[in-house]
Amino acid sequence: MNSTIKLRRRRKILKAIEPYLFCLPLIFCLFGLFAYPMIRAVIISFQRYKLTELKKVRFIGFDNYINSLRDKNLGMITWNSIKYVVIVVGLQFVLGFGLALALRRPFRFRNVYQAVAFIPYALSGFVCGLMFRWSFNGEYGVVNDLLMKLHITSSKIAFLGTPGLSIIPVYVAAIWLGYQFFAIMLLAALQSIPQEVYESAELDGCGWWRRLFSIIIPYIRPTLLTILMLRVVWTFNSYELIYVITEGGPASSSETLTSYLFTRAYSNLDFGAASALGLMFAVVLLICAGIYMKLTKYNQAGDF
Amino acid sequence: MAQRALQQSSSYRPHYRRRFRWKWGEFGRVCVLIFYVLVVIAPIYWMFITSVKSYGEIVNVKEVTYWPQTFTTANYEELFNAIDFGIYLKNSLLYAFVTALTVVVITMMSGYGMSRYQFRGKGFMLGMWLVAQMIPGILGTIPMYVIYSKLGLINTRTGLFFMFITGQIPFCTITMRAFFDRIPVSLEEAAFVDGCNRVQAIFRIILPVLLPGMAAVFVFAFTAVWNDLMTCVIYTSKKKLWTINVILKSMIGRVSVNWGTLMAGGIIALLPTIVVFAFVQRYVVSGLTAGAVKE
Numbered sequence: 001m002n003s004t005i006k007l008r009r010r011r012k013i014l015k016a017i018e019p020y021l022f023c024l025p026l027i028f029c030l031f032g033l034f035a036y037p038m039i040r041a042v043i044i045s046f047q048r049y050k051l052t053e054l055k056k057v058r059f060i061g062f063d064n065y066i067n068s069l070r071d072k073n074l075g076m077i078t079w080n081s082i083k084y085v086v087i088v089v090g091l092q093f094v095l096g097f098g099l100a101l102a103l104r105r106p107f108r109f110r111n112v113y114q115a116v117a118f119i120p121y122a123l124s125g126f127v128c129g130l131m132f133r134w135s136f137n138g139e140y141g142v143v144n145d146l147l148m149k150l151h152i153t154s155s156k157i158a159f160l161g162t163p164g165l166s167i168i169p170v171y172v173a174a175i176w177l178g179y180q181f182f183a184i185m186l187l188a189a190l191q192s193i194p195q196e197v198y199e200s201a202e203l204d205g206c207g208w209w210r211r212l213f214s215i216i217i218p219y220i221r222p223t224l225l226t227i228l229m230l231r232v233v234w235t236f237n238s239y240e241l242i243y244v245i246t247e248g249g250p251a252s253s254s255e256t257l258t259s260y261l262f263t264r265a266y267s268n269l270d271f272g273a274a275s276a277l278g279l280m281f282a283v284v285l286l287i288c289a290g291i292y293m294k295l296t297k298y299n300q301a302g303d304f
Numbered sequence: 305m306a307q308r309a310l311q312q313s314s315s316y317r318p319h320y321r322r323r324f325r326w327k328w329g330e331f332g333r334v335c336v337l338i339f340y341v342l343v344v345i346a347p348i349y350w351m352f353i354t355s356v357k358s359y360g361e362i363v364n365v366k367e368v369t370y371w372p373q374t375f376t377t378a379n380y381e382e383l384f385n386a387i388d389f390g391i392y393l394k395n396s397l398l399y400a401f402v403t404a405l406t407v408v409v410i411t412m413m414s415g416y417g418m419s420r421y422q423f424r425g426k427g428f429m430l431g432m433w434l435v436a437q438m439i440p441g442i443l444g445t446i447p448m449y450v451i452y453s454k455l456g457l458i459n460t461r462t463g464l465f466f467m468f469i470t471g472q473i474p475f476c477t478i479t480m481r482a483f484f485d486r487i488p489v490s491l492e493e494a495a496f497v498d499g500c501n502r503v504q505a506i507f508r509i510i511l512p513v514l515l516p517g518m519a520a521v522f523v524f525a526f527t528a529v530w531n532d533l534m535t536c537v538i539y540t541s542k543k544k545l546w547t548i549n550v551i552l553k554s555m556i557g558r559v560s561v562n563w564g565t566l567m568a569g570g571i572i573a574l575l576p577t578i579v580v581f582a583f584v585q586r587y588v589v590s591g592l593t594a595g596a597v598k599e
Binding site: 018019020021022023024025026027028029030032033034035036037038040041044098099102103111113114115116117118119120121122123124125126127128130131132133134135137139140141142145176184188208230233234236237239240243244258261262265266271274275278279281282285286289 | 329333336337340341343344345347348350351354362363364365368410411413414416417418420421423426429432433435436437438439440441442443444445446447448449450451470471473474477527530531532533534538549552553556563566567570573574577578580581582585586589
């Protein structure tokens with residue numbers, strides 16, 4: 001009698017924890033590898049924490065935050081980041097949307113075409129960076145050669161050695177590497193528009209532009225907003241291309257906030273200051289994302 | 305399936321009133337499509353021909369050649385003979401394969417859990433995932449480095465595997481969940497009615513239908529690890545643990561950069577991803593867009 005009740009209770013408990021058992025790896029990742037490290041990062045940010053002087057670790061209050069804000073490079077680097085995100089995401093969006101529109105209606109070998117056109121999506125930032133670093137080489141680079149053959153410039157430009165110009169190869173590489181993501185996502189959204197909508201608009205005599213702005217864009221707006229936000233955040237947080245192509249140089253003129261963070265953490269080995277800076281802009285980013293979600297009524301954009 | 309049905313239905317085009325404009329539109333579209341292929345191919349082509357040029361031809365200041373005067377495999381030979389590229393290639397393959405296999409198995413579980421159960425904390429976990437997307441990854445590496453050095457995991461293969469696998473689980477779980485969402489629950493229920501238990505239902509009924517999802521997750525995890533540079537840069541300084549990307553990156557810093565060899569390495573680094581992607585591109589695309597588009 002007693003044992004059956006026990007068994008039943010055990011079964012009930014098992015049933016209750018079953019979903020958690022299934023999700024255990026995810027729960028572990030989210031808490032053990034995201035939540036806990038973030039708490040540690042907050043603690044480190046209030047400490048004098050240099051990897052070279054681990055014996056002298058101690059709490060120093062807000063010093064890391066104050067020093068980070070006093071950094072005279074900070075203004076320029078923030079501006080670099082904003083420029084980088086706006087230019088890269090903007091052009092990625094235009095190119096990606098164009099490709100998605102061109103691919104919307106099926107044609108023979110579309111799958112083969114997509115396999116080629118989406119190649120950069122599968123490539124690494126490293127290989128892409130390598131490729132463009134070499135293409136923009138000041139002496140033997142193909143870009144200089146093409147510019148001169150087209151009579152746009154008369155002499156070779158040392159792209160990577162000139163402050164202000166060294167970020168251009170990074171822009172090009174980042175755009176090249178990322179517009180397929182827009183294309184893939186927007187193509188899926190475009191294909192979810194019922195064909196009848198297009199047809200009735202055409203019957204009503206809508207021109208191409210009119211169709212684009214009155215039908216296509218409103219229809220895919222939720223997807224569009226989601227992708228734009230994700231892409232802005234990802235671009236903001238990426239630093240691999242800068243690390244490979246310019247290494248922040250010359251004289252930290254091409255650093256963005258994230259690459260600067262990397263330098264602070266792993267070249268200067270000043271973990272305290274890097275954490276403080278990183279946390280500050282993570283908070284700013286989260287607030288911006290929150291406002292964006294509110295303004296665009298992101299919740300209606302589907303579960304992403 | 306739904307996508308294919310959509311494609312078929314949209315191949316139906318009305319033919320009235322638009323013969324002339326249709327042709328111009330089609331011509332423009334072909335031009336656009338050619339443009340996009342050229343944009344993709346050009347840099348890769350440049351990388352490839354650099355890798356098969358001789359050293360003298362690469363560093364010729366006067367003339368940049370668009371077709372190599374002499375084809376040579378010297379760059380590839382140097383890669384394997386002079387810097388032991390084989391070791392790093394083996395490392396890269398090992399990390400990518402083991403991670404991808406492990407991640408597929410783990411996310412089949414967690415994806416199933418996230419798809420089939422409603423439980424307390426599920427929304428919270430999804431929200432946390434979204435927030436995690438927004439935190440710069442580099443910020444997370446700082447405390448992780450501290451934790452890793454306390455656990456003695458810096459410069460170990462175990463540490464790297466752990467980092468790679470756990471790094472892929474959240475995103476791949478969400479992807480896998482979207483694939484599970486597409487499989488009707490009634491399919492499982494029918495299996496139960498026919499006398500299958502849960503395990504049998506999963507292996508006999510769900511797995512075959514889930515193959516595209518597994519392929520997508522495998523490719524995501526494989527390419528992510530194969531393409532990784534920073535994890536390895538940050539958590540290892542021992543050369544024998546390095547991947548091809550790290551060794552190639554360390555070559556750029558040298559005074560005399562041999563671009564031919566570097567490009568040869570780059571070609572080897574991009575080949576597997578291109579090949580894998582070409583075969584399963586359709587699944588990857590549907591994996592990426594699953595759940596993203598409200599239909």
